[in-house]
Amino acid sequence: MFLNSLHSFFLKISRPQAIAAITALTLFSFWLINFHGVPGVPRIDALLRIGIPDMMFSYSPSSIHSKLTQFGDGGRLAYRLFLERVDFIFPAIYGLFFVMTITFGLSRWFPDHSRLQKLSLLPLATTFFDYAENVCFLVLLQSYPRELPVTQKLANLFTLAKWSFAAISTLLLFIAIFGLLIGKFRKLARPMR
Numbered sequence: 616m617f618l619n620s621l622h623s624f625f626l627k628i629s630r631p632q633a634i635a636a637i638t639a640l641t642l643f644s645f646w647l648i649n650f651h652g653v654p655g656v657p658r659i660d661a662l663l664r665i666g667i668p669d670m671m672f673s674y675s676p677s678s679i680h681s682k683l684t685q686f687g688d689g690g691r692l693a694y695r696l697f698l699e700r701v702d703f704i705f706p707a708i709y710g711l712f713f714v715m716t717i718t719f720g721l722s723r724w725f726p727d728h729s730r731l732q733k734l735s736l737l738p739l740a741t742t743f744f745d746y747a748e749n750v751c752f753l754v755l756l757q758s759y760p761r762e763l764p765v766t767q768k769l770a771n772l773f774t775l776a777k778w779s780f781a782a783i784s785t786l787l788l789f790i791a792i793f794g795l796l797i798g799k800f801r802k803l804a805r806p807m808r
Contacts, residue, residue, distance in 0.1 A: 710742030720791025
């Protein structure tokens with residue numbers, strides 16, 4: 616019942632103008648994070664060279680503490696600010712982008728298959744696991760230098776789940792875009808009467 620309501624909600628809001636707006640916001644956010652820098656948040660370039668676990672596809676839970684040590688006091692502060700101010704908002708933005716775009720595409724490619732259309736909700740799992748992972752890292756930063764092996768393992772599980780659902784979301788995005796292109800091609804290929 617909840618999934619039906621959620622899917623209906625996204626069907627209503629997934630219109631070309633809304634998708635254009637969320638796409639622009641996603642690209643702008645990506646540009647800020649990766650190239651320009653976010654105002655009020657120290658750049659984390661040095662931390663990226665060391666390796667931020669939540670941006671890695673794979674890492675061992677036991678390596679988290681050594682990375683936090685390598686970050687130093689300033690790096691840990693920068694990472695905490697990044698998690699609190701940037702990674703608190705960005706998962707919601709990219710999650711909306713994926714869900715809305717995939718909903719729009721699948722609803723047009725499979726108009727009579729609501730079960731297939733509901734696959735568009737899977738990117739919400741990516742967003743959920745990203746937030747769960749961020750909470751784990753905030754707890755680890757708060758408790759530093761004390762190690763929390765259970766939280767480290769949870770963070771690793773959430774990271775693996777996030778990237779797995781991100782891969783599925785990306786595949787669904789390509790399928791939705793391909794479906795939209797096929798539909799446009801078919802419309803163009805129809806003979807004029």
